[in-house]
Amino acid sequence: xxxxxxxxxxxxxxxxxxxxxxxLLIYVCILILAAAQFFIAYTHIDxxxxxxxxxxxxxxxxxxAVLFFMHxxxxxxxxxxxxxxxxxxxxLAMQYGWTDSNRMESGAPYTQKTEAVSQ
Amino acid sequence: MSQADLTMGHHHPPGMTxxxxxxxxxxxxxxxxxxxxxxxxxxxxxxVAYGFLRNGTANWPRPFHSITNVAIMTFILLTSSxxxxxxxxxxxxxxxxxxxxxxxxxxxGGVIFAALHIREWLGLIDEGMTMFHNPWGTGLFGAxxxxxxxxHLLHVTGGVLALLVVGIRYMGGRYNAxxxxxxxxxxxxxxxxxMFVVPFxxxxxxxx
Numbered sequence: 001x002x003x004x005x006x007x008x009x010x011x012x013x014x015x016x017x018x019x020x021x022x023x024l025l026i027y028v029c030i031l032i033l034a035a036a037q038f039f040i041a042y043t044h045i046d047x048x049x050x051x052x053x054x055x056x057x058x059x060x061x062x063x064x065a066v067l068f069f070m071h072x073x074x075x076x077x078x079x080x081x082x083x084x085x086x087x088x089x090x091x092l093a094m095q096y097g098w099t100d101s102n103r104m105e106s107g108a109p110y111t112q113k114t115e116a117v118s119q
Numbered sequence: 120m121s122q123a124d125l126t127m128g129h130h131h132p133p134g135m136t137x138x139x140x141x142x143x144x145x146x147x148x149x150x151x152x153x154x155x156x157x158x159x160x161x162x163x164x165x166x167v168a169y170g171f172l173r174n175g176t177a178n179w180p181r182p183f184h185s186i187t188n189v190a191i192m193t194f195i196l197l198t199s200s201x202x203x204x205x206x207x208x209x210x211x212x213x214x215x216x217x218x219x220x221x222x223x224x225x226x227x228g229g230v231i232f233a234a235l236h237i238r239e240w241l242g243l244i245d246e247g248m249t250m251f252h253n254p255w256g257t258g259l260f261g262a263x264x265x266x267x268x269x270x271h272l273l274h275v276t277g278g279v280l281a282l283l284v285v286g287i288r289y290m291g292g293r294y295n296a297x298x299x300x301x302x303x304x305x306x307x308x309x310x311x312x313x314m315f316v317v318p319f320x321x322x323x324x325x326x327x
Contacts, residue, residue, distance in 0.1 A: 027201045031197055054322065094164055101172075
């Protein structure tokens, strides 16, 4: 006997019936986070610290947008996990070569200032 | 007969669940999510490559002295995400004219964003920046800047066209609220990408 598929048991899909106030709240939060990035750009901290802070804020902004503007939060948990885990894994897997980037400073073509440019 | 057969209204061999959408997400919506995942990987790869070059290049230019233009562009794009939501909300509630109006306002936001973006590009080109040369430092800056912002601008342009087409067809009765919702997913994604482009491409290259 084939077990019935998970058709009846899923949570109701996103129906965009959230109160308007919730959307506005998320919008204001994202605006504040965006403003925070501009603020960070004018603080006197080293490049690494600035990059880390901006990345953190950008991830927070993106998280709010994905979960609430794109309604991923209201989808089935399995789907949410599929999207997030897959995307995060692929993105993290791209980071393997960072240490090698420092070697470019001394030799890769186009990284040095050319005569025409330096005028 | 399994429950799947009953649900789909036709017969399949036992154990076969043809036609059941994965995660109970409609097929069109699933296609859009898969596109978004793939596109997120594309933009992530572009930004990682950009960061790799920036990290490995000594004389990386910092040509931006004002944040006004990029701040206005950011505000417009974020606000257009809200208007998109309002449009979908109206569509789900059955208010077609409001849904159409909000969708067109969203498209207008996209047009203004693109116009500001092109104006900024022209300003940089006037200062002598091309894909491979600029007056401030390594020529790699132009290539990476135009590639990343150009790819995003292409997405915005495509999004505006999609909003116009889907909005008009929704109003004409060919598309429904679900189609508008799927287009909205794409538009929010374009907005989301900008949240990463602004700090890494603009704000980290701010000349103090």
